[in-house]
Amino acid sequence: MKHDVHGSRLGEVVDPEDIGTSPGDNPTMGDVIAERLSRRDLAKGLLAVSAIAAAGPAAALPAVQRTPYRPNTTPHFRFTELAAGHDEDDHVAEGYDADILIRWGDKVLSDAPAFDPQNQSAAAQAKQFGYNNDFLGYIPLARDPHDPDWCNGLSEHGLLVVNHEYTDADLMLPVASPVTQAVVDIEMAAHGGSVLEVKKHSGKWHVVHGSPYARRITATTEMAISGPAAGNAKLKTSADPTGRKVYGMLNNCAGGVTPWGTWLTCEENFNGYFSDPSASLTGHPNEASFRRYGIPGNSFRWDTFYDRFDIKKEPNEANRFGWVIEIDPFDPTSTPIKRTALGRFKHEGAENIVNRDGRLVVYMGDDERFDYVYKFVTEGKVDRTHRARNRDLLDKGILYVARFGADGTGTWLPLVYGQGPLNAANGFASQGDVLIETRRAADLLGATRMDRPEDVEASKISGKIYVALTNNSRRTAAQVDAANPRASNLFGHIIEITPDYRDHAATTFTWEILVTCGNPLDPAVGASFNPATTENGWFGMPDNVAVDSHGRLWVATDGQNADSTGRADGLWALETKGPARGTAKHFYHVPTDAEMCGPRFTPDLETLFLAVQHPGEDSSFDDPSTRWPDFQDGVPPRPSVVVITKKGGGKIAF
Numbered sequence: 001m002k003h004d005v006h007g008s009r010l011g012e013v014v015d016p017e018d019i020g021t022s023p024g025d026n027p028t029m030g031d032v033i034a035e036r037l038s039r040r041d042l043a044k045g046l047l048a049v050s051a052i053a054a055a056g057p058a059a060a061l062p063a064v065q066r067t068p069y070r071p072n073t074t075p076h077f078r079f080t081e082l083a084a085g086h087d088e089d090d091h092v093a094e095g096y097d098a099d100i101l102i103r104w105g106d107k108v109l110s111d112a113p114a115f116d117p118q119n120q121s122a123a124a125q126a127k128q129f130g131y132n133n134d135f136l137g138y139i140p141l142a143r144d145p146h147d148p149d150w151c152n153g154l155s156e157h158g159l160l161v162v163n164h165e166y167t168d169a170d171l172m173l174p175v176a177s178p179v180t181q182a183v184v185d186i187e188m189a190a191h192g193g194s195v196l197e198v199k200k201h202s203g204k205w206h207v208v209h210g211s212p213y214a215r216r217i218t219a220t221t222e223m224a225i226s227g228p229a230a231g232n233a234k235l236k237t238s239a240d241p242t243g244r245k246v247y248g249m250l251n252n253c254a255g256g257v258t259p260w261g262t263w264l265t266c267e268e269n270f271n272g273y274f275s276d277p278s279a280s281l282t283g284h285p286n287e288a289s290f291r292r293y294g295i296p297g298n299s300f301r302w303d304t305f306y307d308r309f310d311i312k313k314e315p316n317e318a319n320r321f322g323w324v325i326e327i328d329p330f331d332p333t334s335t336p337i338k339r340t341a342l343g344r345f346k347h348e349g350a351e352n353i354v355n356r357d358g359r360l361v362v363y364m365g366d367d368e369r370f371d372y373v374y375k376f377v378t379e380g381k382v383d384r385t386h387r388a389r390n391r392d393l394l395d396k397g398i399l400y401v402a403r404f405g406a407d408g409t410g411t412w413l414p415l416v417y418g419q420g421p422l423n424a425a426n427g428f429a430s431q432g433d434v435l436i437e438t439r440r441a442a443d444l445l446g447a448t449r450m451d452r453p454e455d456v457e458a459s460k461i462s463g464k465i466y467v468a469l470t471n472n473s474r475r476t477a478a479q480v481d482a483a484n485p486r487a488s489n490l491f492g493h494i495i496e497i498t499p500d501y502r503d504h505a506a507t508t509f510t511w512e513i514l515v516t517c518g519n520p521l522d523p524a525v526g527a528s529f530n531p532a533t534t535e536n537g538w539f540g541m542p543d544n545v546a547v548d549s550h551g552r553l554w555v556a557t558d559g560q561n562a563d564s565t566g567r568a569d570g571l572w573a574l575e576t577k578g579p580a581r582g583t584a585k586h587f588y589h590v591p592t593d594a595e596m597c598g599p600r601f602t603p604d605l606e607t608l609f610l611a612v613q614h615p616g617e618d619s620s621f622d623d624p625s626t627r628w629p630d631f632q633d634g635v636p637p638r639p640s641v642v643v644i645t646k647k648g649g650g651k652i653a654f
């Protein structure tokens, strides 16, 4: 999410990461599933599924995870660099096509009406592609496993799972103010996610209409709550005395895809949906916790029509948001599950890797100034042969928070009830309590206060982990530390972590800063790109990262001020190996006022899916700063998924 948005129609300026509530006293396929899903199995409601290859054909064999990492085999990027710039359109490097796959308002369900910007409704929106696409996950649909070319099929036919993070009524709707229930209902229907079946035909991708997988998830979809916090008294509401059932997911930013082909989607700035018209927390049963999470956020004012968003009328509803949700995209009737074991905070993403011992390790950032980097290690092992056996794997395990030492070492600190300060004296009576107040628990452990952790992703080739820290204008010179070395860090940095023993379950690691971002020609900025980086190649505000199937790192940005940096947000390739390490190269940029989200490659590296979020943000329906991608009078800008392919075919940047 852009860092200075929300609530413009309410006349407020709300910065969702501007809570800064962390206390100041801390030290500062790849994995293929052997089962295959046939339409017949789906129709029968079976869980058999296709292959999942987050990392490509080479890594698509289970053996890859068991062999040593190959740290020196990463090829360099080969493409003609795009000129940095900004205008009303998007641009890709020469020799590549950038096609629109789907736009906000396009059909997802087969009975969805055509998009009509002048006559929108919640009923239509609930069947159409939602607003502000962010995370993109590609889950291959295997062809006949006996077909010798089936691996190629993995990259030409799959499910695309998409987060719809948030809405901007002023830009979406002809008349957004005053807030009416009809507007709120449209907003709620435009949140959530979409499952799309996508297919490549004659070199071009399209959405398969009438697909049995097609699904829209919204702010009112029924979800289950599982794991240690399920049933906790703090999750009980008048509508749900069990503390195990909740409606909707909110502000879903980045995410991940599990090796068993489920979609992890992460609630980020959930605080903005919970309101208190009197803006008073004094005496509230969740007072301390709410202050730490920035509740009430008062961004959306859905409380005007729905009591559950009023923190006085329904004091625990906000505790039911801020989680990682697991969704089975192969079964459109499945109930999404909020997995509480992974903690509650402003979750950015949930990229994951199968550790060499078979356990799944999920890396996560809490995107707030001075908040933390986390990982979750499952207790059980990933079962590569029986998909259903992984169903509850994410309910048991240990959540850790990172402490970065000044000497380049680091420690993962376990958030386990009863250990250290996580006990009754500090208000924790169970592991569920620890998870509901993950931030406060991490404060007590002395985690390192970071410069807004966004995406955290491990390379399945090298085993290194990349942490995008987007910026932190509030860090003072007195608050600088080794892992966050710049005061007033406007442009962010990227940290590379190496797990000790190359074991992602290990509790110790080493780390170094890969790049500090910003214009290297401005000495005041203190950027540290490789000198081979051109004037087009540097970037700031790293957000989503993607490690492709050859282990190469791509960085998407959010929040570069085009007027001051001369560049729109976009996608940069960043070398991590050898003498070229730290060299960045510009590949794609978004239209006016958009951010770049969701970089996701197909396993064969011939397709790159990108999400263009909030084009035209901070302008209005009547006078938008761009009308991308339609450029038609009366049609507002439309957040859209873009497909990048090489002209004439072939691997991207090879």
Ligand code: FEO
Pocket (backbone or CB within 6 Å): 001, 002, 165, 253, 254, 268, 348, 367, 454, 543
């Ligand atoms: Fe939704 Fe932290 O970006």
Ligand code: CA
Pocket (backbone or CB within 6 Å): 001, 002, 003, 454, 470, 543, 558
């Ligand atoms: Ca961001």
Ligand code: CA
Pocket (backbone or CB within 6 Å): 001, 253, 254, 348, 454, 543, 544, 558
């Ligand atoms: Ca983000």
Ligand code: CA
Pocket (backbone or CB within 6 Å): 349, 351, 455, 457, 544, 545, 546, 547
């Ligand atoms: Ca990522």
